[in-house]
Amino acid sequence: MAELYTFGYEGLAIDAFVARLKSAGVETVIDVRANPLSRKRGFSKTVFATALRAASIEYRHVVAMGCPKPVRDQYKVDGNWATYTRGFMRHLSKNEAALSEVASLAKGSTCCLVCFEADYERCHRTFVARGAAKLGGFPVLHLTGQTAIPDGDRLAVA
Template sequence: MSRLTTIGYENETQAAVIERLKQAGVEVVVDVRAVAASRRAGFSKTLLAASLNEAGIGYVHLRQLGTPKPGRDAARKGHVAEMRAIFEDHLAEPGAQLELAKAAEMAREKTIALLCYEADACGCHRAIVADRICEAIGCEIENL
């Protein structure tokens, strides 16, 4: 059975995240942030992609698998159930469905890690994405 990993960088340095990814055998990071910019050093799209590439890890940004602004706002307020409901509605949209299928196909072929900000996967939309991918391809989820 294949394995799908997820990781949040909330309390981490870029170097620590990359090391954890390497230790887990991750081949491609799938960035599931709607906005791949970050105030945390090293986690904006261009710099993160370059650093991952240097470490031998691929990078793909699937913007449609990110939480829309109302969902991000709910999550910031600690309203996880509201964020999940907003994201579930968003995930039903055609663009999100296409990117979900793309992520599932990548997970069939390689060890991928879904990346987002939140340290706790249970409070992050990436847990929903991971569950959907595993439903599609049959895999185990490991939250790094």
């Protein structure tokens, strides 16, 4: 059965990040950042895609799955995760075609949704993964530097 991974690059160097993707068997990275730019070396779109290609991992950017700026900006002001979640879920419900694209990619390849945040429970990529998994009927696993955590389960597996 296909699995859909998620992974945040916070705290990792590009080489370690790519090595972890390879060790998990990821074939395609789906970048779900609205703006695939990063102050962290190696993670801006063009350089990131090049590093992934060098490791035989395909790169796809699905811009519609990024969190809208007004939702991000509000979260920066109030830090209210419930408000952030409602805002992003409204956005997700209006972007079914992009969510279907993610599910379709995940059915055809071992995919990993990528964003910055290390904590998948505080990142929109988890909502994207759950939505795609619901459409595709596959499980979601959240990668860390060392483990894979099944969605909804804080226990790590190798």
